[in-house]
Amino acid sequence: MMLLRFMLCLFVFIGALAAAGALVVSIALMLRFPPLLIAVVLACWLLSKLLKMLRNLGPNQPPNAPASVQ
Template sequence: MSLLRFLLCLFIFIGALAATGELALSILLMLRFPPLLLAVVLACWILSRLLRLLPPGQGNPN
């Protein structure tokens, strides 16, 4: 049981490390290429508008 717990913690750590690296790389790319930053901001804005239009029972937490 101890070995399974260790492996689970190891995979969680590796996943968190990979996610952090991916996030840092994404931020670096967005700062390097401003059109990519504009595309991400526009996509987030469109997503927020679409979520605001959904009725409350379909995934909108408000």
């Protein structure tokens, strides 16, 4: 059981390091190529608008119905 817990912690640590490395590389690429930065900012803005629109819709409301107050 101790070995299994150690392996789990090891894989979580390796995954966290890989995620941090990918984040640093993607930020470096966005600073090196400005069109990529613009595309990422635009994609985040569109995702934010889409999530806000979906949050305002109720489970049984059609898309044209006014949003309910919660």
